[in-house]
Amino acid sequence: MTKTLEGKVAVITGASRNIGKHVAAEMINRGAKVVIGDILDAEGEATIKEFNEKAGTKVAAYIHTDVTKYEDNKALFALAEKEFGGVDIAFLNAGIGSNANTMFLPFNDSLDDRMLDINTTAVVKGSKVAILYMAKRGGGVIVNTASVAGFLCSPAVGIYTASKHGVVGWTRSNAIFEHVCGVRMNAVCPYWVETELAGDLGNNVHQDPFATMVANSPRTKVETVVEAVLTLVEDKSRNALPGNVIRAQEPIAVYPEILNENSKAVSDTYIQETIPYYKKRLAEALEREGI
Ligand SMILES: NC(=O)c1ccc[n+]([C@@H]2O[C@H](COP(=O)([O-])OP(=O)(O)OC[C@H]3O[C@@H](n4cnc5c(N)ncnc54)[C@H](O)[C@@H]3O)[C@@H](O)[C@H]2O)c1
Known part of the structure; x- marks a missing residue:
C-alpha cells in the first residue's frame, strides 16, 4: 500500500463503528493519524485500541464528541492538534436514521429537530471549526457524509432526505473556500450499506410499502464508500462534488x-x-x- 497520506492528520466523526471506522482504518493504512469523535465511547475506545495495537505505535485517539455542540467539535479538533500537530482532513460522517419519517406522528419538536441537528446542522458546525484549523495549517479537505438521499427522494424517509439534501447544499455552497484558504469540501453519497443505521431506516418503514423497496434494493459495499471518500480526499481536482456527479465551476x-x-x-x-x-x-x- 502506498503511503499517500503519510504525515496527514484526519478528524473523523461517527467512527466508533461501520462506515466511519472503515474509512479511519484505510486512512491509517495509507499513513495518516486519525482522531475519532463519537458518542459511543466504549466502541470508540475499543476502535482506537485496535488501530494502535495493529500499528504498534500511536496512530489514533478518541474523544467523546456530541457533534451537535460547538464546544465538542472544538475539543475534537484541538485534540488532533495536541496529539498529532494539526488537521489536514475532516470526514464529517456522524448521522442517524431513526425516526426518518415523522409525518403523521404526534407533533413533537425534539423529534423533528433531532435528525436535522445531527445530520445537517452538526455538519455545518464541524465544517466551520474544520475550516479554521485547516486554514491555519495552509489548507485541507473536508468530506461530509450525505447519501443518495442527498439528491433522490422518498416520502418514507422524508426528513432524512431533507437532512441529506441539506448536507449536499451546504457542501456545494462552500466551493469558494479552496480559493480563500485552500480548503476543499466534498460530499459522499452512498446507497444502502448494511449498518445499524440502515437497519434504523428500514425499521422506520416496516409497515410502509417502501419496506418492499428497501428489501429489494441493491446494497453498496462499505469498501466502495471507503474508496469514494479516499478519492475525494486525495484527488485535488475534487471540490464541492457529491460523488463524481457535479463539477463546480471555477470560481463558482x-x-x-x-x-x-x-x-x-x-x-x-x-x-x-x-x-x-x-x-x-x-x-x-x-x-x-x-x-
Ligand atoms: N448505512 C447506509 O445505508 C447509509 C447510506 C448513506 C449514507 N449513510 C450515512 O453514513 C453515515 C454513517 O452511518 P453508518 O451507516 O456507518 O451508521 P452507524 O449508525 O453505524 O454510524 C453512525 C455513527 O454516528 C454516531 N453518532 C450519532 N449521533 C451522534 C452525535 N450526536 N455525535 C457524535 N456521533 C454521533 C453513532 O454513534 C455512530 O457511530 C451517516 O451519516 C449515514 O447517514 C449511511
Whole structure:
C-alpha cells in the first residue's frame, strides 16, 4: 500500500463503528493519524485500541464528541492538534436514521429537530471549526457524509432526505473556500450499506410499502464508500462534488441560468470580491476563536 497520506492528520466523526471506522482504518493504512469523535465511547475506545495495537505505535485517539455542540467539535479538533500537530482532513460522517419519517406522528419538536441537528446542522458546525484549523495549517479537505438521499427522494424517509439534501447544499455552497484558504469540501453519497443505521431506516418503514423497496434494493459495499471518500480526499481536482456527479465551476458561478442582464453584469465581480472579503472574515474568526 502506498503511503499517500503519510504525515496527514484526519478528524473523523461517527467512527466508533461501520462506515466511519472503515474509512479511519484505510486512512491509517495509507499513513495518516486519525482522531475519532463519537458518542459511543466504549466502541470508540475499543476502535482506537485496535488501530494502535495493529500499528504498534500511536496512530489514533478518541474523544467523546456530541457533534451537535460547538464546544465538542472544538475539543475534537484541538485534540488532533495536541496529539498529532494539526488537521489536514475532516470526514464529517456522524448521522442517524431513526425516526426518518415523522409525518403523521404526534407533533413533537425534539423529534423533528433531532435528525436535522445531527445530520445537517452538526455538519455545518464541524465544517466551520474544520475550516479554521485547516486554514491555519495552509489548507485541507473536508468530506461530509450525505447519501443518495442527498439528491433522490422518498416520502418514507422524508426528513432524512431533507437532512441529506441539506448536507449536499451546504457542501456545494462552500466551493469558494479552496480559493480563500485552500480548503476543499466534498460530499459522499452512498446507497444502502448494511449498518445499524440502515437497519434504523428500514425499521422506520416496516409497515410502509417502501419496506418492499428497501428489501429489494441493491446494497453498496462499505469498501466502495471507503474508496469514494479516499478519492475525494486525495484527488485535488475534487471540490464541492457529491460523488463524481457535479463539477463546480471555477470560481463558482451563481445560478447562470436564472440571472437577468443586471445580475449577470455583477455576478463575476460578486464572486471575485467575495474571496478577499472571506479572507478578512477568516482572519478575524481565527483571532476570535484563538485557533
Ligand atoms: N448505512 C447506509 O445505508 C447509509 C447510506 C448513506 C449514507 N449513510 C450515512 O453514513 C453515515 C454513517 O452511518 P453508518 O451507516 O456507518 O451508521 P452507524 O449508525 O453505524 O454510524 C453512525 C455513527 O454516528 C454516531 N453518532 C450519532 N449521533 C451522534 C452525535 N450526536 N455525535 C457524535 N456521533 C454521533 C453513532 O454513534 C455512530 O457511530 C451517516 O451519516 C449515514 O447517514 C449511511
